[in-house]
Amino acid sequence: xxxxxxxxxxxxxxxxxxxxxxxxxxxxxxxxxxxxxxxxxxxxxxxxxxxxxxxxxxxxxxxxxxxxxxxxxxxxxxxxxxxxxxxxxxxxxxxxxxxxxxxxxxxxxxxxxxxxxxxxxxxxxxxxxxxxxxxxxxxxxxxxxxxxxxxxxxxxxxxxxxxxxxxxxxxxxxxxxxxxxxxxxxxxxxxxxxxxxxxxxxxxxxxxxxxxxxxxxxxxxxxxxxxxxxxxxxxxxxxxxxxxxxxxxxxxxxxxxxxxxxxxxxxxxxxxxxxxxxxxxxxxxxxxxxxxxxxxxxxxxxxxxxxxxxxxxxxxxxxxxxxxxxxxxxxxxxx
Amino acid sequence: xxxxxxxxxxxxxxxxxxxxxxxxxxxxxxxxxxxxxxxxxxxxxxxxxxxxxxxxxxxxxxxxxxxxxxxxxxxxxxxxxxxxxxxxxxxxxxxxxxxxxxxxxxxxxxxxxxxxxxxxxxxxxxxxxxxx
Numbered sequence: 001x002x003x004x005x006x007x008x009x010x011x012x013x014x015x016x017x018x019x020x021x022x023x024x025x026x027x028x029x030x031x032x033x034x035x036x037x038x039x040x041x042x043x044x045x046x047x048x049x050x051x052x053x054x055x056x057x058x059x060x061x062x063x064x065x066x067x068x069x070x071x072x073x074x075x076x077x078x079x080x081x082x083x084x085x086x087x088x089x090x091x092x093x094x095x096x097x098x099x100x101x102x103x104x105x106x107x108x109x110x111x112x113x114x115x116x117x118x119x120x121x122x123x124x125x126x127x128x129x130x131x132x133x134x135x136x137x138x139x140x141x142x143x144x145x146x147x148x149x150x151x152x153x154x155x156x157x158x159x160x161x162x163x164x165x166x167x168x169x170x171x172x173x174x175x176x177x178x179x180x181x182x183x184x185x186x187x188x189x190x191x192x193x194x195x196x197x198x199x200x201x202x203x204x205x206x207x208x209x210x211x212x213x214x215x216x217x218x219x220x221x222x223x224x225x226x227x228x229x230x231x232x233x234x235x236x237x238x239x240x241x242x243x244x245x246x247x248x249x250x251x252x253x254x255x256x257x258x259x260x261x262x263x264x265x266x267x268x269x270x271x272x273x274x275x276x277x278x279x280x281x282x283x284x285x286x287x288x289x290x291x292x293x294x295x296x297x298x299x300x301x302x303x304x305x306x307x308x309x310x311x312x313x314x315x316x317x318x319x320x321x322x323x324x325x326x327x328x329x330x331x332x333x334x335x
Numbered sequence: 336x337x338x339x340x341x342x343x344x345x346x347x348x349x350x351x352x353x354x355x356x357x358x359x360x361x362x363x364x365x366x367x368x369x370x371x372x373x374x375x376x377x378x379x380x381x382x383x384x385x386x387x388x389x390x391x392x393x394x395x396x397x398x399x400x401x402x403x404x405x406x407x408x409x410x411x412x413x414x415x416x417x418x419x420x421x422x423x424x425x426x427x428x429x430x431x432x433x434x435x436x437x438x439x440x441x442x443x444x445x446x447x448x449x450x451x452x453x454x455x456x457x458x459x460x461x462x463x464x465x466x467x
Contacts, residue, residue, distance in 0.1 A: 008355055009355055010355040118384065119351075144354065163421075163423045239379070250355065251336060251356045259365065292376065299382050
């Protein structure tokens, strides 16, 4: 098998998916294509739940879904395993590495030694590739890193068995069989990814998911200053900005990444409409950036009045409308 | 966002990595650009850490007053919630809540204390003799 090539990407799961598939000869796959085929874009605000004492908001689909869906759409057979016993998990990993297989691993970042302390929260849905072993160090391709890195047996075991929400339980996954992928299959995978994303953004019942979820958050924001006080309200806004803009998102809450996908899809599907909707999605991303700036004015203490919170909320209402329009137009396209 | 507008602000990413951003190039096509950080989100992260420090010093005060056990301090210091601490110790959440009370904490056996100490990456001695 050929030498493994490290790719840096915006988002870790896209990166692992893309790099593992490319390693298996799927040379056309890019990060935006993996993201789009996996219907990666999403929005959800889970009520009554807190993450690091702030609102539980996500701009992307659930962890693991992108790899699973993209591989399935391309008829790639996948092996995945979770473990109770860390030693057993390490034995299995060693076996695969000895066979020259490159594997994806879900890890927690709290104990990840090459991450700076500022980024080490108990976040358990990070993904990286183990592509070899030298002495007692595992060679690691972490998609957010510019270069490859390495981890000792103890370090890797520790992050693979991080505890808390979404505990990885040694989760390991890799493609086992990749056939010839036809242009027709690629087109079908794109169409399916778009349809599923339309469903997720437009059709989920209730008010907390998809484009309606963005309005839900806007309503919450209007009440935060009164309910939580300016300091706590500012921290809540800070949490939204971090979920939206921190490393791993590609900027604008994954919206730019999705716009890049639509642009690539327009060429492959030979559909001008997709290129036009890509522009709308870019606009949504730009608006998310504007809202992050407005929110930062509040948690910096520069903006303190109710009208400043309302301005954030108004922007979110506008974003929801822009994204609704984009997905309604996408839903109308006949592939 | 245009490629030329990608912020290159100082942030905690320094000496770690630069991040990939999806941006429009001069021809209006999507491209990637590396960023060293963005001030708007740097402040969000800084504020989150200030809040952690505030919670940790609150925990110290609680312990001084005799209203909480050292477990509360280390929980805050290690950014843990009950789910995370329960995961690392194997102790049920409702028991952990009880162990946050100074009297319940004093009665803990060394084997239970060891589970907490391991989760916090400290020694049993440090946990037992924590001075707020």
